[in-house]
Amino acid sequence: MPFTGAWDAMTWFAIGYAAVLVATAYGIDALARRAAHSLERRRSGGFVYHESHDAWLCPEDQWLWPQSFDPENRVMRYQALPTVCNTCPVKDTCTVSDSGREMQRQVDPWPASESARFHRGIACTVGVLGAAWPLAEAAATEDHLVAWVLIGVAVLAVAATLPLFAHLRRTPADPTGVLLKSSDDNADERLLLARRQQTRRTVYRSDQPRRI
Template sequence: MTGFSASAVGAETWLAAGYCLAVVGLAHIIDALARRAASVAEGGVSGGFRYHKDHDAWRCPQDQWLWPRSFDPDNRVTRYRGTPSICNACPVKDTCTTSSSGREIQRAVDSWPASEAARFHRGIACTVAVLGLVWPLGTALTGPGPDSLLVLAAAVVMALLLSVPLWSHLRRNPAFIPEGMAHRSLDDTVAERAAAAATLAHRRSSYRPDRREPGTETTS
């Protein structure tokens, strides 16, 4: 029985093996970029607000708290809102929110990579990893020598091992639903805001100060 000989392996076999591993590396890069984009987006949405897990609430730069108000089961986010009277009197309200119902912040209840967005991007990464196996498997079917088959098998096994972290969280995780919180979809929340704004506008338009111009007092 002779040992392994690299010189007996054809150029196409080396290219197929290298392609397989390179594509798995590309899949990891896609996953990492998606994770980074999600982190940047979450930081941009918070806008200086800091989430306190022990209170399940956000604290704004003006040292006020935003408490959980509702849970959206469709988008799997919890919505936090500040007290309207405090937000409306805030000196930096114009740069924070245009809502008269208080500043709102959303937080996804599913951490990466269990969230729907993460599952979508991770699915793409896994698809790319699978495509990386096509060339070496196709080359193996052409009947190369034993040394070439060994190289191809080693590349496929290594690619599968490297792709395990991508597949590990792709399966459906048990759905977590916060308890003791009203469930409102995005449409319900938008309708609620519109109703609150209409009520506030009606109150302002119907308010009449009880004043009389000087000299208009009536005498009996």
């Protein structure tokens, strides 16, 4: 039997409104995340981060290893060996530093930057607004069943937005171990990684034979 009476067009519009705004909230967040990742790829300039090594590989097949943690900006800093960079044939187009090329990586998950958190805040606000119309309709209707349904829709809209709120808080990181790791401290770990690379096939260009 079709719904009649209190189930009028405004009721259905309120339900649709909640669904559309929750979807819009996640859309805003997804677009902001994609834009940030695209910008990060452009800034990397051909450098590729390898999580398994916790290091960057430059276009000339040289590794940049972790050097320090910046607690203020919450980024890991990686640096190539000066002796490698200073003799690189493309140094002039890569860096002006004589201390080796430096790369950075955000240690916090999305949203980490202020810009990302701003867009996440907008997404959360839009999601919560999805509950406004259903609650207003619930207060205006005289049908108790419809009112409870609309209240349930509002609760679902807020609940669906909670995952966005859950990631707004910055995840704390303990940089102590990172600060104590210098180039010398990482020597044994690098040697172990090199030995592992020799015993298995890898997709890294640095491990493939060069053409003469």
